Structure formats: C-alpha cells, structure tokens
Amino acid sequence: MYNHTVARLTYRALLGRRRALILCALPALLLVIAVAVRAFAGVDDRAATEILGGLALATLVPLIGVIAGTGAIAPEIDDGSIVYLLSKPLNRRTIVTTKLFVAIGVSLAFTVVPILIAGIILNGNSQQIATAFTVAAIVASVAYSAVFLLLGTLSRNAVVLGLIYAMVWEALFGNLVPGARVLSIQQWSLSLAERIAADGADISSDVALPTAVILLVVATVLGTWYAGERLRSLKVAGDD
Known part of the structure; x- marks a missing residue:
C-alpha cells in the first residue's frame, strides 16, 4: 500500500518553491506571535x-491540511499528468x-x-496545554489530509472548497452555530485536547x-476509500 517512487514524486511536488514558502511562513508566524506574547x-x-x-x-x-491534502493529487488531475502515473502497473x-501518507507527513512536519x-514558549507546557494541542494537531492533520485528498479527486476547485470548509464552515459556523460543531474536525480533535489537558486549562469541545474518536476514524477511512474509488474511475488509454 506504499510506493516509494510515487512518494518521492509527491514530496517533490508538495515541497516545490511556492508551496514550501507558504508551508514555512504559516508556522513561522505562529512562533513569532508566541515569542511576542511571551x-x-x-x-x-x-x-x-x-x-x-x-x-x-x-x-x-x-490551512496546512488544505495545501498538503489537495496538493498531493489535485494538480496532477487538473493538468492531466496523472495519466502517466495511472498507466503504470500500480494499484x-x-x-x-x-x-495520503505523504500529505500526512508534510502536515505533521509543519504543524x-x-x-x-x-x-x-508560551507557558512551558503548564497544565499540559502544549501537549494537549500537539496531540489534537496530530489527529486533526491525519483527518484533514484524508478529507482534502478526497476533495482533490472530486473537484478542480479543491483548494477553494477546502478553504471554504476550513475558514467558513469550521472557523465561522463551527464557532457560531452549535449544531455545526458536530461536523467539525477541529471540534473532534479539540475533544482529545480537553481530555489530555488539566481541568483548569479552559479547553472544551x-x-x-x-x-x-469515531468521527475522526470514519472521516479518515471513508475519505481515503472514496478517493481510491474516484481514482479507479479515471480512465486512461488502454483501460477497458
């Protein structure tokens, strides 16, 4: 279920100059803010x-999930270069x-x-706050990677749709509409952070x-499975 050649090509595409700059800029901004606040x-x-x-x-x-998840496959589908990969004797x-493994790896590295x-930097991991959010970031990165990888197989506007989900659905509706939080990867991962952190950490989901946990697993497994189904439906010369 893992091919080193595909992984190498995907890493090369994801870590190209433009994407690499964005991937580095976002965590750098977080660290600058943390240092300033401290x-x-x-x-x-x-x-x-x-x-x-x-x-x-x-x-x-x-945001890193959108870049890594959609960038792992959407550009190849959009420009048609995916046919060269699909023509190879690869499942x-x-x-x-x-x-997906590559997208997860990139997401984890930059988050x-x-x-x-x-x-x-902010509080020396007092009340296990740093640990709690680190674990939440790990599980969220896995789920986002699967969902946005699937989105990359479904639409030519995968990045835009991914940003809408991340910034509008989760950040806006997820914070303002209680019912929408049930369908929020952010809220699912925040539930783990709440359990890990100390009672006085003021973290809640x-x-x-x-x-x-069930929803995180379902989103990851179904996203990966359906992305595979979508890729199987793509036809190249020589397919029956």
Whole structure:
C-alpha cells in the first residue's frame, strides 16, 4: 500500500518553491506571535490556550491540511499528468494511500513541531496545554489530509472548497452555530485536547470524546476509500 517512487514524486511536488514558502511562513508566524506574547505578557495559560486553539488548531492546521491534502493529487488531475502515473502497473489504491501518507507527513512536519514549540514558549507546557494541542494537531492533520485528498479527486476547485470548509464552515459556523460543531474536525480533535489537558486549562469541545474518536476514524477511512474509488474511475488509454 506504499510506493516509494510515487512518494518521492509527491514530496517533490508538495515541497516545490511556492508551496514550501507558504508551508514555512504559516508556522513561522505562529512562533513569532508566541515569542511576542511571551515577551510582553509573560507566562499566561489563558493566552497559550487562546493562541494554540484559536490560531494554531483553528487556522494553521486546516490551512496546512488544505495545501498538503489537495496538493498531493489535485494538480496532477487538473493538468492531466496523472495519466502517466495511472498507466503504470500500480494499484490505484496504493497510489492514493501513498499520497495520503505523504500529505500526512508534510502536515505533521509543519504543524505538530511548531505547535509544541509555541506551547512551550508560551507557558512551558503548564497544565499540559502544549501537549494537549500537539496531540489534537496530530489527529486533526491525519483527518484533514484524508478529507482534502478526497476533495482533490472530486473537484478542480479543491483548494477553494477546502478553504471554504476550513475558514467558513469550521472557523465561522463551527464557532457560531452549535449544531455545526458536530461536523467539525477541529471540534473532534479539540475533544482529545480537553481530555489530555488539566481541568483548569479552559479547553472544551461540544463533541464527546468517544463520538469524536469515531468521527475522526470514519472521516479518515471513508475519505481515503472514496478517493481510491474516484481514482479507479479515471480512465486512461488502454483501460477497458
């Protein structure tokens, strides 16, 4: 279910100059803000929670997920170069799972480490806040990668639709409309952060932990499976 050649080509596409700049700029901004807040406000658990929750988990993680998830496959489908890969004697589900692993790897590299460092800078991991949001970022990155990879196989406007989901549905409706939070990857991962952090950390989610874990698994598995189905439906010369 993993092909090194496909992985190498996907990494090369994802880490091209333009995407690499964006991928580096977002976590760098988080670290700059963390350093500035620590310098002016000192150790502040509430500030740490607000920045790691409102900026890192709610903004950084989904944006990196959009870039990595859609970028792993959508450009190849859009420009037609995917046919060269599909013409090879490779199982199409292997192609999808390989690209998913790459997208997850990129997402984790540019979210998990910066979030952990930012949390330590902000309050030294007091009340396990940095650890909680780091774990939340890990599970959210996996789910976002699968969902946005699927989106890359469904639409030529995958990036736009991904941004709409991340910035409008999750950031806007997810915070204003209680019912919408049930369908929010951010809220699912936040449920894990709530369980890991100390009681006084002021981290809460509207989704119960068992439900959150089930939904995270379902979103990841179904997203990956259906992306494979979509890729199987693409026809190249020589297909029956």
